[in-house]
Amino acid sequence: xxxxxxxxPADSRxxxxxxxxxxxxxxxxxxxxxxxxILLVWQVGVTLFAPSFVATPIGVALAFPGxxxxxxxxxxxxxxxxxxxxxxxxxxxxxxxxxxxxxRMKVFDRALNFYVSGFYTMPMIALLPLLTxxxxxxxxxxxxxxxxxxxxSIVINVRDGARSVPPEYLEVCKAYRAKxxxxxxxxxxFASLPYLIAGFRLAAGRALVAAVIAEFFVSLQDGVxxxxxxxxxxxxxxxxxxxxxxxxxFGLMFEITMNWTTRRFFPWYRRETKAD
Amino acid sequence: xxxxxxxxNSDRAYVRWGTVLLALLAGGLLWEVVGLxxxxxxxxxxxxxxxDHPGTLPRLGRYLFDDPEYLLSLLQSIQLFATGFGLALLxxxxxxxxxxxxxxxxxxxxxxxxxxxxxxxxxxxxxxLSILGFDFWPKVLVVYLFAFFPILYNTLEGARSVKPExxxxxxxxxxSEFAIWTDILIPYTLPFALTGIRQAAGRALVGMVAAExxxxxxxxxxxxxxxxxxFDMAGVLATILVITGLGISFMKIAGVFExxxxxxxxxxx
Numbered sequence: 001x002x003x004x005x006x007x008x009p010a011d012s013r014x015x016x017x018x019x020x021x022x023x024x025x026x027x028x029x030x031x032x033x034x035x036x037x038i039l040l041v042w043q044v045g046v047t048l049f050a051p052s053f054v055a056t057p058i059g060v061a062l063a064f065p066g067x068x069x070x071x072x073x074x075x076x077x078x079x080x081x082x083x084x085x086x087x088x089x090x091x092x093x094x095x096x097x098x099x100x101x102x103x104r105m106k107v108f109d110r111a112l113n114f115y116v117s118g119f120y121t122m123p124m125i126a127l128l129p130l131l132t133x134x135x136x137x138x139x140x141x142x143x144x145x146x147x148x149x150x151x152x153s154i155v156i157n158v159r160d161g162a163r164s165v166p167p168e169y170l171e172v173c174k175a176y177r178a179k180x181x182x183x184x185x186x187x188x189x190f191a192s193l194p195y196l197i198a199g200f201r202l203a204a205g206r207a208l209v210a211a212v213i214a215e216f217f218v219s220l221q222d223g224v225x226x227x228x229x230x231x232x233x234x235x236x237x238x239x240x241x242x243x244x245x246x247x248x249x250f251g252l253m254f255e256i257t258m259n260w261t262t263r264r265f266f267p268w269y270r271r272e273t274k275a276d
Numbered sequence: 277x278x279x280x281x282x283x284x285n286s287d288r289a290y291v292r293w294g295t296v297l298l299a300l301l302a303g304g305l306l307w308e309v310v311g312l313x314x315x316x317x318x319x320x321x322x323x324x325x326x327x328d329h330p331g332t333l334p335r336l337g338r339y340l341f342d343d344p345e346y347l348l349s350l351l352q353s354i355q356l357f358a359t360g361f362g363l364a365l366l367x368x369x370x371x372x373x374x375x376x377x378x379x380x381x382x383x384x385x386x387x388x389x390x391x392x393x394x395x396x397x398x399x400x401x402x403x404x405l406s407i408l409g410f411d412f413w414p415k416v417l418v419v420y421l422f423a424f425f426p427i428l429y430n431t432l433e434g435a436r437s438v439k440p441e442x443x444x445x446x447x448x449x450x451x452s453e454f455a456i457w458t459d460i461l462i463p464y465t466l467p468f469a470l471t472g473i474r475q476a477a478g479r480a481l482v483g484m485v486a487a488e489x490x491x492x493x494x495x496x497x498x499x500x501x502x503x504x505x506x507f508d509m510a511g512v513l514a515t516i517l518v519i520t521g522l523g524i525s526f527m528k529i530a531g532v533f534e535x536x537x538x539x540x541x542x543x544x545x
Contacts (some may be wrong), residue, residue, distance in 0.1 A: 027383045034384035054407060107284040110292060111299035121527060122520040123482045125489070129504030129512055133318065209396045216490060217396070225399065232402030244399045251394050 055237035060245070063238040067244075072227065077246060080215070081221030083139065084207045084250075087146030091203060095154030096196065100188050102155065103162020116159075120152040124210050128217045142214040142223070149210035150203035157199025161192025197262060204254050208247065224250075307332075317507035324510070327375050336514040344501065350518065353495035354410070357484045357526075360419025364476065369469055372431025373461050376438050386432065393429040397421045397483065401490050410492035418491065422483030423476040430472025434465035467540045474530035479524045496522075 039057045046056045067073050102109045102116070131148070135141040154270060165188055173183045189196075215225030224243050231240035284291065304322050311321025316329050324331025339346040375382040401418060408414040438461060445458050488497025496519055503511030 027380075030380060030384035031387055035386065038388060055403075105281075105285060106287075107295055110295040114300065115303060118520065118524070121478065121523050122516070123478075123485055123523055125482050125485045126500065126516045126519045127285065128489075129500055130509075130516065131508075133507070133512075134505060198355070205394070209398055211399050213486065214397055216401070228399050229402045232406050235406065237403065237406075240402065244395065247399050248391065248395050251396075 042212070053237055055241040059238035060241045064242055064245075067200040067242040073243070073246075075222050075225075076224045076227040076243075077250075079139070079220070079226045080208075080211050083146055083223075086212050087143050087211075088150050088200070088204060088207055091147050091150035091154055091207075092200060095203075096153050096158050096189065096197075097217065099155040099158025099199075100162045100184055100192070102159040103165075103192070104184060104188055109159070116152055116155050119148075120156055124149045124206075125213050125217075128214065131214075132218060137218050139220065139222075141218050142211055143221055145210045145214040146207045149206040153202045153206060154199045155195070156203050157195045157202065158192055160196025161199075162188045164195070165191040193266060197258065197266075201255070201258060204258075205251060208251055208254075212247065249260050289534075298480060309515055310516050318509065320509035320513050330510040332510050332513040334519070336517055337508040339511075339514055339518070349495045349499050352470075353484060353488065353497070354522070355525075356415055356487065356495060357419060357480060357522075360416045360483065361423050361476070361480045363416065364420050364423035364427055364480070367471070368427035369431060372435055372449060372469060373457070373465055374429050375432055376435030376461050376465055377456075378492070379457035382432065382435060387430055389425065389432060393425040395425075397425075397479075398486055399484060405491055415491050415494075418487035419483040423480035426476040426479055427469060427472040431465050431469040434468030435461075437468070438464045463540055467534070467537045470530065470534040474527055474534050477525060477526040477530045481519070485519060 006158060043056050043058060098108075098112070098116075102112055127148060128141075128145065131144045132141045135144050152270050159177075169187050169191060170183065178187075211223065212225035212228075214220065215223035216229055219229075220226055223247055228240045228243035231237070231243065284295065307322045308324075309321075311319050311324065311331075312329055313319075320332050320335075321329050322332055324334065326334070367425060375385065397418070400421060404414050404417055404456075408417065441461050443456065446460060451459075484495075485497050485500075488495050489501065493501055496515055500512060500515045500519075503509075
């Protein structure tokens with residue numbers, strides 16, 4: 001365990017085993033029974049006690065096909081996903097560079113640690129008013145929020161990874177008088193890949209949340225967050241729940257892609273990413 | 277070049293503290309210069325000149341020591357946080373331990389808890405708004421939802437790690453139900469639950485600000501909104517500092533407990 005609670009990769013541990021737990025857990029029957037019971041309680045409870053506009057499982061299921069194929073929804077998903085991917089790509093590149101620098105050079109670590117852990121702890125939602133004033137009420141503010149949310153968790157994880165490069169590798173580098181850039185980008189980055197992947201997972205979750213918060217705050221038309229907000233305000237709760245389901249699906253889809261990529265391209269890292 | 281690098285990377289105390297101090301100074305200076313360059317509606321400096329460019333630190337000082345209304349908002353926010361977070365603790369911890377005891381229930385509910393754990397709770401705010409309206413309790417519900425699932429999910433992780441052999445031994449010695457709880461279940465799940473509590477503290481803070489933004493505005497969220505609508509950047513930055521300070525102190529407190537009990541985690545993980 002690291003000593004400082006603030007610099008730990010917060011919820012990265014669980015994400016790896018999450019999917020397999022959802023789909024291939026034991027006792028399928030118990031799960032199905034519990035699922036049906038939950039849906040039943042939801043349906044009956046809403047029809048008995050809640051106003052008629054509140055979403056019910058049957059209503060959501062009926063609304064689902066129409067919403068998923070509608071143009072508004074597709075444009076909204078495209079907007080959100082594009083912003084998340086762009087933001088993640090930018091955060092990944094810069095975050096890796098800063099993280100490796102902090103992990104390998106003590107001077108950078110000492111200089112930047114205060115800022116990185118401070119910004120990592122800073123709730124991104126508090127920065128929204130500032131970001132909207134700087135970047136305007138538009139897509140740029142959403143992109144900036146996503147980058148801000150993703151950047152620091154990548155930095156923190158890459159830094160931990162760069163610190164834990166096996167010392168033998170570095171000794172070999174030293175023995176052969178390898179140049180610093182080879183040590184950094186050929187040894188450190190690849191040795192810290194498991195950490196990078198863990199950080200990227202964490203960052204992806206935060207990025208999605210950041211995109212939704214930004215859409216709420218900015219009232220951005222082409223976003224799933226706004227789609228949910230708009231339909232919930234117009235008391236189309238069945239339709240709005242489909243938006244929430246889509247958000248969960250985006251998160252899970254991302255997990256599946258990451259798992260597949262890890263298995264396909266870095267099969268030797270699989271164990272580490274699963275463990276921690 | 278090499279000697280410079282060795283020097284700045286050395287572990288001598290004055291190098292270490294010098295680097296930290298220099299970095300803080302450089303950051304502060306950058307903030308000050310940028311703040312003085314721009315219009316006060318876009319960026320406020322750290323200290324400022326008090327006329328055209330009101331500074332953030334003086335504003336922070338006035339907020340904290342000379343502004344009863346602001347302190348009232350701060351208290352309002354803390355009250356909201358404490359109510360939501362406390363309720364989440366009170367419900368999630370016993371529920372998690374019950375799941376550790378009743379294996380069948382745990383297996384049945386696990387997947388659904390995981391699904392809710394990954395659901396961005398922020399997307400549920402519009403529903404809470406249109407079903408429950410503008411009051412104190414809907415906001416508490418938001419904070420509660422943000423905090424509940426990280427705690428429950430991590431307690432569940434701990435519940436999964438309780439070794440069945442232990443329960444069997446306890447059973448074969450006819451241990452009372454109370455003793456099973458206090459001597460096996462709680463010590464086993466506590467370190468995991470504390471990890472969840474630290475995570476939840478961070479998330480609940482986001483929930484607090486989100487609730488104060490999007491439901492009826494109050495507390496620090498309202499201060500932030502008012503300041504940003506008036507293009508009062510010094511106020512915005514000072515409030516952000518206050519919120520970050522709250523977050524860091526909540527997480528530090530939770531982190532202290534987590535460290536204290538982290539040795540209780542079995543070595544088999």
